Amino acid sequence: MTDANEGSDVSRRDYIKAAGAGTIGVTGLAGCMGGGGEGESTTTTDSGSDETTESMDDGEETTTEESSNYETLEVQHWWTGGDGAAAVEALFEGFAEAYPDIEVNQNPVSGGAGQNLETVIKKRVLNNNPPSSWQAWPGANLQPYVAADKLEDIGDSVWSQNGMKDAYLEGPKEAARPGGNFVTVPLNIHRINNLFYNVSVVEDAGVDPASIETPGDLVSAMETVESETDAVGMAHQTSSAWSTTQLWATVLLGENDVETYNSFAEGNVADNEEAVKSSLQTVVDYTEHVNDDAGSVSWTEANQKILNGEAAFFHQGDWAAGMYRGQDGFEFEDDWGHVPFPGTEGVYALNMDSFPFPTNNPSPEATTKFLQYVGSVDAQERFNPKKGSIPPRTDVPSDAFGPFLTRQMDDFQNSDSQVQSIEHGLAIAPDPKSNISDAMASFISNWNVDNTYQQLTQAFN
Structure with a gap:
């Protein structure tokens, strides 16, 4: 999995840059951001269409239109290779079976971990020329x-x-209703609060990952690993800041609670000074036990150290498991394992892909059908096993998911709470998220807790 890792920062500065190429000026855009807005909805519903209803095997309903007068459905996404390409192909194959009369134009934009697509979308939206829908991280993004x-509000139609x-x-x-109304449909979930490990390394060290109760206890476990084996305690990359931002946010959650995590995400940094500084210090403590080449490797190269037995632990989104599952002879529980990150038992930290419904939609009826399908059991059962993610619906059968993803599904369905990813912008709006990224970029260059805390306090201003 290589396409859902790095954060795609969508800041207001980016919107202003995009506005220069659009028909909406910077002044008009600022007014929109203040709660006004240009462009009335051109959405139409299917309430007046002639249709018959057929029952699918899973008990859901799909529709077969008597008329094929749909506009072409244009969907943009960044899944152009690897597991993403296979998964989105399965998604559109299922949609074609359900709605054979709807012509689909997949218009993918590759590269930049989604940033290239976001740039295209912003320009098109500002020009009142959006695609029918696009792949988007939901929530505050x-x-x-x-x-x-x-x-558009799709609470009733979808x-x-x-x-x-x-x-x-x-x-x-x-996450699907960042302004109070449903505006997008999540298709998948990647969990953020994971701790992966090499089974042979931790067994040789006499360490039981399931017994590590707190983020601080993980430091002691890594010290034991390094005293008893040739492996480093944790594989990590610091060639870019996103992995450390993700790790720090998970430590913040694990050392405290959901309320503290959400309070920070709401901008209450000073109110949580002790928690923020402590979690930053814990990350600094971790760096004493990471690979020496952390500053020059990618996350996939860091993850390879788990496969090679060169590291005991690895914190990453569950896309990391795609590398393990793709390695012949490297089996779940026999060779690699997983536990929720210490201190986060019962919490499922979410990153998701979704499909929104824009105003000035070029194909409103076809888009409504597509988003209804994205939210269906059939779509999520086809897409997620190939993507290495789990469905946000809790009624999708687990037969096709394999042992690791089935366990993740169980954890999700039995979770006490689900928090939004800070790194991926689900929990924090684009402007402060961009500032947090800047703060963490400084952090990985100097590991200065006090300076980083001060930058974080200013991030929401």
């Missing part, structure tokens, strides 16, 4: 679009279908 009145509101847990539903 979409707040600028909501504030500019560029996304979320009232296929039992979606009952099948989605509150965390994904919250």
Whole structure:
């Protein structure tokens, strides 16, 4: 998995840059961001269409239109290779089976871990020429679009279908309504609060990962690993800041609680000074036990050290497991294992891909059908096993998912709470998220807790 890792920072500065190429000027955009907005909805619903209803095998409903007068559905995404390409192909194969009369134009934009696509989308949205839908991280990432009145309320047209509101847990539903109304449909979930490990290394060291209760206890476990084996305690990369931001946010969650994590994400940094500084210091403590080449390797190269037995532990989103599952003879539980990151038992930290419904939609009826399908059991059962993610619906059968993803599904469905990813911008709007990224870039260059804390306190200003 290589396409859902690095954060795609969508800042207001980016919107202003994009506005120069669009028909909406900077002044008009600022007004939209302040709660006004240009561009009325051109959305139409299917309430007046002639249709018959057929029952699918899984008990959901799909529709077969008597008329094929749909506009072409244009969907943009960044899944152009690897597991993402296979998964999105399966998604559109299923959609074609359900709606053979809808012509689909997949218009992918590769590169930049989604940043290239985001640049294209911003320009098109500002020009009132959006695609029918696009791959987007939900939650606070979409707040600028909501504030500019560029996304439609799909609570009735989409979320009232296929039992979606009952099948989605509150965390994904919250991410789908960043402004209070449902504007997007999550398709998958990648968990953030994971701790992976090499079974042989921890067994040789006499360390039981399931017994590590706190982020601080993990330091002691890594010290034991290094005293008893030739492996380093933790594989990590610091060639870019996103992995450390993700690690720090997980430590913040593990050392404290969901309330503290969410309070920080809401901008209450000074109110949580002790928690923020302690979690930063814990990350500094971790760096005493990471690979010497952390500053020059990618996350995949760091992860390779788990495969090679050169490191005991690895914190990463569960896309990291794709490398393990793709390695012949490297089996779950026999060769590699997983536990929730210490201190986060019962919490599922979410990163998700979703598909929003823009205003000025070029194919409103076809888009409604597509988003209804994205939220269906059939779509999520086809897409997620290939992607190495789990479905946000809780009623998708687990047969095709394998032992690791099935366990993740169980953890998700039994979780006490689901928090949004800070690094991927689900929990924090683009402007402060960009500032946090800057702070963490400084952090990995000097590991100065006090300076980083001061930058974080200013991030939400």
